[in-house]
Amino acid sequence: IKKSEQILKETISNTLVNDFAFLIKLNKISLNKGITLEEAYNNYTGEIPTIDCIGLSKILKEKLNKIGINTYFITCKAKGFSTKYGDSLIKEAHTFLIYPCQKKKKTLFIIYDSGFRIKKPLIFYDKDSSKEYKYLTGKVKINYENNSYSIKANVRMKRDFSIIKDNVNWYFNPYEETTNIDYFTKNIYKVKFSYKIMY
16 A cells, blocks of 8 residues: 555556547547547547546556456546536446455545545545544545535635635445446546537
């Protein structure tokens, strides 16, 4: 786990976030084939080239696999992800990795959240909250309450890398793996970036 923490820190520090790579790829397909951006999007079946919370998780997952840590993709509801109306429509938005294991005959979960730029693995037992961890200029923890888990933080980083106070409360289920991450990425991309407006 100590080795994995170093890999997590390096991945966050050395990987530039790039939300537009997929849009650029779709635009090239559109121009080369003489089809609309919508048609290029609808017909696209390959890997989605983005470096966001999903892309960072994919990069990190590959690195952790090499040291014997087999993680799973977990998606969660992200408050403040879109407009208030948009948030009500988006069932799941944020993505991170989870590693389930056993310690003292109890199920232990370890979260690697490179997209939210949490540089320490968050460790918690099944049906329990975690301790508080330092995060940016504030605190973050896994909260277990009313049979529900959430990532809870009192600050977050904006896209311009400024840090603001916030009340983050992102709900997830550690037992529900997101299995087809590229399909999920493709469908969430259109909602996240409103590419029709950018185009």
